[in-house]
Amino acid sequence: MDDVQQLFKRHTYTAKISVAFFYGVLVSIAVNFFWTPGHIYSSGVTGLAQLVNTLTGGLGVLHIGTGLGLFLINIPMFFLAWKQIGKSFTIFTFICVLFASVMIRWIQPIHLTNDPIICAIFGGAVNGFGTGFALKNGISTGGLDIIGIVVRRKTGRSIGTINIAFNSLIVISAGFVYGWPYALYSALGLYVNAKVMDITFTRQQRMQVMVITDRPKTVIDSIQNHMRRGITIVHGAEGAYRHDEKTILFTVITRYEMDALETAMEESDPKAFVSISDTVKVLGHFYEPKW
Incomplete structure (x- = not known):
């Protein structure tokens, strides 16, 4: 080893x-x-x-x-x-x-x-x-x-x-x-x-990710296995078409981590709805890897 x-x-x-x-x-x-x-x-x-x-x-x-x-x-x-x-x-x-x-x-x-x-x-x-x-x-x-x-x-x-x-x-x-x-x-x-x-150099470009899924635990585990990011969970969401129960997950990543996010979603819930938008500013703690 x-x-x-x-x-x-x-x-x-x-x-x-x-x-x-x-x-x-x-x-x-x-x-x-x-x-x-x-x-x-x-x-x-x-x-x-x-x-x-x-x-x-x-x-x-x-x-x-x-x-x-x-x-x-x-x-x-x-x-x-x-x-x-x-x-x-x-x-x-x-x-x-x-x-x-x-x-x-x-x-x-x-x-x-x-x-x-x-x-x-x-x-x-x-x-x-x-x-x-x-x-x-x-x-x-x-x-x-x-x-x-x-x-x-x-x-x-x-x-x-x-x-x-x-x-x-x-x-x-x-x-x-x-x-x-x-x-x-x-x-x-x-x-x-x-x-x-x-x-x-895309590491300093931050993006907000919203995931709508019915497999929140699997998605959270997969994302956190691929990158060091906190996730906020919103329970009790409802789909307007079938009225089935959904969970909304929010996190902020860097553009550098886009490939890792796509891999995590493909592994955990390929059918989840994922919305990604540029973030102008982040207040509070945001993990940045050391050199």
């Missing part, structure tokens, strides 16, 4: 390292092939590293490239994550940031286009997919991700305002450095990046 657990751990570690490497390749493509030629700034710490690269460009030996800047800016984040989140999380975040920094420096850009709109859209899409894919596989890409996790654990709140303020400064910087049209192009890139990341 111990051998099987060790093998599973090694497989998990190998998979996460592979994902981190894949992210590093994608972010380097976004930076070197699209953002840099198009004078577009990214969001978060990557955008700050690009800004540092631009501002130190004429300082000779003091020049800090985007790859090196990305790593240096993340160093205090590593210490914060080590103390507040966990060692395993910090190690994989370190590996992810290291791959990104190295790949940005090593992968030589291929000139595709200097059109800022194309560069903003495709750079944002490539980076958004890479970031979302990393998050989906349980790996943080560092930077504001770490601050967001710490703040959410301490206060239960997101850092949406901080993200908006930070990225607004990046966009304004793009305007000062390259001209105000480029601030708008960078804003377009940030929008595309966020949308693609949301499509790829």
Whole structure:
């Protein structure tokens, strides 16, 4: 049994390292092939590293490239994550940031286009997919991700305002450095990046599920065997057509858990009526798995 657990751990570690490497390749493509030629700034710490690269460009030996800047800016984040989140999380975040920094420096850009709109859209899409894919596989890409996790654990709140303020400064910087049209192009890139990341990383998208069934115990057991979710039971419901007794079950899941829910329902009550709708906001305790 111990051998099987060790093998599973090694497989998990190998998979996460592979994902981190894949992210590093994608972010380097976004930076070197699209953002840099198009004078577009990214969001978060990557955008700050690009800004540092631009501002130190004429300082000779003091020049800090985007790859090196990305790593240096993340160093205090590593210490914060080590103390507040966990060692395993910090190690994989370190590996992810290291791959990104190295790949940005090593992968030589291929000139595709200097059109800022194309560069903003495709750079944002490539980076958004890479970031979302990393998050989906349980790996943080560092930077504001770490601050967001710490703040959410301490206060239960997101850092949406901080993200908006930070990225607004990046966009304004793009305007000062390259001209105000480029601030708008960078804003377009940030929008595309966020949308693609949301499509790829579905764990933060919450959905309300209503199940109408005449086999409530079987359904509850099946759902809770497949995912860690609380369920509210409403007894005494009645079907309007046959006037047979029904039970209504309510729960909230993430879009990431949709496949698990479908499997649970297929196993427990394939004939149950299931309604799923997007949830705008959840107040109170909602379980989120640790990294």
